[in-house]
Amino acid sequence: MTLDDDLTKAVQSDAVNPDVAQQNLGLILQRGGEELALVKVSDRFTVCFTGEMQELPESIEAIAKAQIPYTTSGESSIYMEEVTVEAEKLEAAMVLARESENTTFASHVYQVQDNRETFVYLANQLTIQFSPSIEEDIKEAIAAQFNLKHLKPVQGIPNTFVYQLTKESSENPLKIANRLTKKPEVVTAEANIILRQECFYHPTDSFYPQQWYLANKGGSQLGINSHIDAEKAWDISRGVRSVVVAIIDDDIDINHPDFQGEGKIVAPRDFKERNFLPLPESDQESHGTACAGIAVAEENGTGVVGVAPGCALMPLRDTGFLDDQSIEELFEWVIEKGASVISCSWAASAVRFPLSLRQNAAINRAATEGRKGKGCVIVFAAGNSNRPINGTIYERGWRENIINGPTQWLNGFAIHPDVIAVSACTSLNKKSVYSNWGTN
Helix, strand or coil: CCHHHHHHHHHHCCCCCCCCCHHHHHHEEEECCEEEEEEEEEEEEEEEEECCCCCCCCCCCCCEEEEEEEEEECCEEEEEEEEECCHHHHHHHHHHHHHCCCEEEEEEEEEECCEEEEEEEEEEEEEEEECCCCCHHHHHHHHHHCCEEEEEECCCCCCEEEEEECCCCCCCHHHHHHHHHCCCCEEEEEEEEEEEEEECCCCCCCCHHHCCCCCCCCECCECCCCCCCHHHHHHHCCCCCCCEEEEEECCCCCCCHHHCCCCCECCCEECCCCECCCCCCCCCCCHHHHHHHHHHCCCCCCCCCCCCCCCEEEEEECCCEECHHHHHHHHHHHHHHCCCEEEECEEECCCEECCCHHHHHHHHHHHHHCCCCCCCEEEEECCCCCCECEEEEEECCCHHHCCCEEEEEEECCCCCCCEEEECCECCCCCECCCCCECCC
16 A cells, blocks of 8 residues: 555544444543543533733623633744523524634533533643554644644644634534544644633641641640641751742742742743732632742741741642643743642542543652652642542532432542642541542
8 A cells, every 4th residue: 555545544534433323423531541421511602812811802792701711832823712692592692603703612611421510611722642563644633624723742642632613614523522532643642721710728827836737745635646747848948949849820929928938939930811920819819829829938926837938939829720731831841840749739620521632641740750750749639529539529519410320430640640739638537528529
């Protein structure tokens, strides 16, 4: 068989997974080797602009609008806006949005079928993992068939590349991924999706005598070994500035007194505002500041003291949304700037969330290539739903039955083999009633 024959076969081979019926092509999400069923939201869609935020045509009667941060690469941002309209006007509004010269991409908004509170937003990117030994011409022919633009390889996964949809792409990323997945030249294909991020821990302790988890001598509400014996560790070391702890969260108040000191702050970054000041936008935003304080608050005679007060802090503010590109950017920054430990007290706002190829690879690279090749220690919170991080529970009693019957819970971040998943415990040395659990 000639190369031309191979090219023809690659383009004509448009078989779809037999389990994915033609009418469901746009309602199945390929994700981490799994297939997640989606449903369309009847009254909202997303529209993307490049360069800067543009106004939608006045003929689109929007009830509400909300911006969704989405970065394509480097400092170049795509401005994505969620638009709510009357349900009967949705399709017409999407046609008008797509016809606008300012629009680069418009899509339905989706929900996970088994969890209607999880909204799924489509980005205009696809990840394709090709079979070994596939010729470049065949890869190019497959990309050309769907009018895809090559963006970059996925580091850490051979024969895997990121592509971007173009104006000429006739189908959305879900449909294209499902068509690609059963091509013999393709191992798998995934649409890049965006989900809201859910933060976890909200501490209330303010002063060291109340920080029972660091050290305590027991008491009526203090169980044996309910602390980490920090004082004995401090006799050996309280941490040094060369050990940098990266806190990835919704905000961190780098002006807080507990984060002052020579060399305390290292390589801060705000990935939402695209600057170097990851500060809270309001007094109500304190999650990241509290998490950073527990880890590395300075020993300065006031307030709290962190587990490792001598270590440096790398404060990173995320966008509040999770997609392949944002996870890659966060972990690439940590690798390049030399963090030793990465702490993440958040997950996707979803019951079942397997990681994508790109997200898996980004975490693995940090665990194996970070810290100057020694590998970073990566910690994720298990979550606060009192559910397994990977397991099935028969659910009942949820509001409006949004979750009902046998339900598979999966936190892809917490079960990643390179991650240490951490549950919460009480001062009585028991699992906190709200904390998730699992063998991972």
